[in-house]
Amino acid sequence: KAGVTQTPRYLIKTRGQQVTLSCSPISGHRSVSWYQQTPGQGLQFLFEYFSETQRNKGNFPGRFSGRQFSNSRSEMNVSTLELGDSALYLCASSPGWGINQPQHFGDGTRLSIL
Amino acid sequence: AQSVTQLDSQVPVFEEAPVELRCNYSSSVSVYLFWYVQYPNQGLQLLLKYLSGSTLVKGINGFEAEFNKSQTSFHLRKPSVHISDTAEYFCAVRTFNQAGTALIFGKGTTLSVSS
Numbered sequence: 001k002a003g004v005t006q007t008p009r010y011l012i013k014t015r016g017q018q019v020t021l022s023c024s025p026i027s028g029h030r031s032v033s034w035y036q037q038t039p040g041q042g043l044q045f046l047f048e049y050f051s052e053t054q055r056n057k058g059n060f061p062g063r064f065s066g067r068q069f070s071n072s073r074s075e076m077n078v079s080t081l082e083l084g085d086s087a088l089y090l091c092a093s094s095p096g097w098g099i100n101q102p103q104h105f106g107d108g109t110r111l112s113i114l
Numbered sequence: 115a116q117s118v119t120q121l122d123s124q125v126p127v128f129e130e131a132p133v134e135l136r137c138n139y140s141s142s143v144s145v146y147l148f149w150y151v152q153y154p155n156q157g158l159q160l161l162l163k164y165l166s167g168s169t170l171v172k173g174i175n176g177f178e179a180e181f182n183k184s185q186t187s188f189h190l191r192k193p194s195v196h197i198s199d200t201a202e203y204f205c206a207v208r209t210f211n212q213a214g215t216a217l218i219f220g221k222g223t224t225l226s227v228s229s
Binding site: 004006031033035042043044045048050055056058090092094097098099100101102103104105106107108 | 146148150155156157158159160163165204208209214215216217218219220221222
């Protein structure tokens with residue numbers, strides 16, 4: 001069974017640009033969550049989608065947005081990029097939406113802002 | 115608000131020695147607890163989880179953890195480590211009163227195993 005697939009693996013952008021990251025969950029998984037990982041702040045929850053609806057959102061500015069498609073694939077978008085957005089962005093999928101569901105992570109997209 | 119504290123940012127240890135990575139959580143309600151491992155340039159891999167039942171939880175790669183409700187701890191242990199266990203380890207919590215699957219992570223512990 002294929003794992004969580006994130007594309008691209010690496011991305012370099014400049015300040016002010018926007019970026020879209022993609023996540024394909026494990027087949028059959030319907031919940032997708034996104035996390036930002038930085039050396040200073042560690043792993044922080046961005047948002048979570050289930051059945052194409054955002055169910056939960058972390059404490060990030062509105063420049064960070066996402067969506068989920070009918071096939072459960074998800075994208076996250078960051079507009080007006082800032083230097084501080086440089087991070088590893090991790091996507092995780094779960095079979096359903098419930099607090100006892102374990103999350104399975106992809107290898108992440110490393111975003112560097114110049 | 116709930117939080118997770120990993121008491122050691124770095125743990126150096128020799129191969130075949132035992133190791134304990136400490137994790138404490140803060141929550142006024144019941145929790146689910148997880149340990150994840152992250153190897154360089156990779157995502158997080160679930161080592162083990164505590165949802166309910168026995169407080170001693172066995173995971174992959176010979177790791178185990180014990181849930182201690184009175185001390186609000188969930189320490190990770192391995193009786194004999196290998197060089198290949200060198201990685202970063204994250205403790206995470208999810209509370210019963212939250213919606214969804216979002217995890218709150220500790221800052222991580224870097225385990226360095228040398229020969």
